[in-house]
Amino acid sequence: MSISTALNIDYNIEYRSKNDDAWYLSGIIFENGNRLRVKFKEFPQSYYDEVFSIDDFSNHSDIDEFIGRFRDVSQPIEDNECSKVIQGMTVCAICRGFDGSIRYFDAIVDDVCYKQHTPAKCVCKYSLFWQRGPEKGYITATTLDDIWINTTGAVNPIVTEFAKLVESKLTAVSFQEHGGAGNSSHVKLSEGKERFCYELSDDDRDLGGLKDTGCHHYIILENLEKDLCPILMMQFIHEQTSITGQAYIFPNLSVETYARGVIMVDNISNIKRIYEFINNSNHIITSFSGRPWVIAEETLKTGTFNTNMQNLQPRSKHIYTGRDLMVVRVGTEEYSRAKQLKDLFMEYRNHLNGLARRLDMEEKKNQLSSIAN
Incomplete structure (x- = not known):
């Protein structure tokens, strides 16, 4: 999508002002290839406008903060x-x-x-x-x-495109500072948006997947669809939270009816935001079939995570439609059904956890008995 300057402003977005943190009905204009101008419907005079320049951003957290200032009209x-x-x-x-x-x-x-x-x-x-x-x-x-x-929808396309320009600029600066892009890798959907069809750089192919990027902050999820696309997961998370990260689906046993997965980011504040979004009591995230996401543990995890897992990711001919994941809200029939399924899964998981604790106790008893003998 290309960005064009709008002469007739369409006031179709809410914007949270930098001056007072209040929300205003606004319109946005892209100017001179490097600036985004926000105009307020209540205050059409140009001196009230708020302007963002590509050069105003110094890191990816700035991009997330910028995107978070825009949303659909309440x-x-x-x-x-x-x-x-x-x-x-x-x-x-x-x-x-x-x-x-x-x-x-x-x-x-x-x-x-x-x-x-x-x-x-x-x-x-x-x-x-x-x-x-x-x-x-x-x-x-x-x-x-x-x-x-508040309404939930995809990020305004003009905001998204401007953010991409900013990200490209930051990537170029990082490339110059580090003398190349040899330490980064990219995953994208191939043409046609087939799920699990990754395109990797030649260096990544030599390693069999994405490179290990070191320390991560991550959440482990359960009760996922067995053929869920990791890219789809992060597209969905980005649409809902404006946060970019990575996701992986773990291999599962043939007798299991669900899969486990992980969402990773490199910023503790971002993983907290994702956790709060997934764990929000006002809604439940489900697959299109109604299977609810479940957070495996309440504790947010931090550590080195091996991201060289591309060859282990499930593959499917299922075509990404944009409707594979949903947010079902309190008060709807979909939410009531998802809540029942989530409670049932939690009962099942608590039973397994009880068996695991019992097994651990018996193993420790055997160890102590062996030492005593």
Whole structure:
């Protein structure tokens, strides 16, 4: 996709301002091949614009922070749909200033007081724990009129393309500083987007896969589809969190109905964000067949991880459609079914863990008995 400068601005995205961390309905324009201009619908004068230059970015964390400032436009809630707002979910809410000004900030629903009312007018009360803005860290009460639901979608393509230009610039700088790209490797889908069809550099082929990049931060997942594509996993994670990393699927026994996998990044804050996304109680990640993802252990892991595993990855002729993974949300039938399956898997896993502890205890008893004899 090529980026073109827009003369007629389409205000179709929410942007979190660098000045006050509030969300504004905005439009974006790419300028001069190296700048992205954000224009605010409420403040069309150019001196209110916020401009990003490719030269403003010094590392990949800057890119993640930049992408995180953009999202789809939040949606209002009808009075007869107030049950959609539940405890623990993140919403976009109105924060009123002493001067009567209105700004929108993210907040977590701390408590809900549902009240009986007609479909035409909601009278429920909501307590919000503010994440940003002048009320950050405080809990205040509000009504449904002041609450908007965050929508989840793919990152705006213009934002994505600009981020790719920034990443290319950072890669070029790194190439110059280190005298070449011999210590990096890339994985991409081949033309046609067939799953598990990797294209590796010649150096990578000599090693049989991706090179070991040293210390990683990672999460181990269970109950994955046995033919799940690792590239698809990271495409999905990037769409939802704007974080880039790597994923691998472990070989499984023929009698097992599921697979295990790992998601790796090189930044502790990014692995925490991914963990919080996967472990969010407001939704469950499932395959298109409804199989829910399960985090194997609550502890985030750090250490050297051998990434030379390409030859062990499952292969399938299944074509990537973009619908292989889904986020199912609280209050939907899909969520209820996924929650039942997840609870059932947890019961199964807890039983296995109990057997493992029992086996470990018996083995230790045998060791002690051997020593005593």
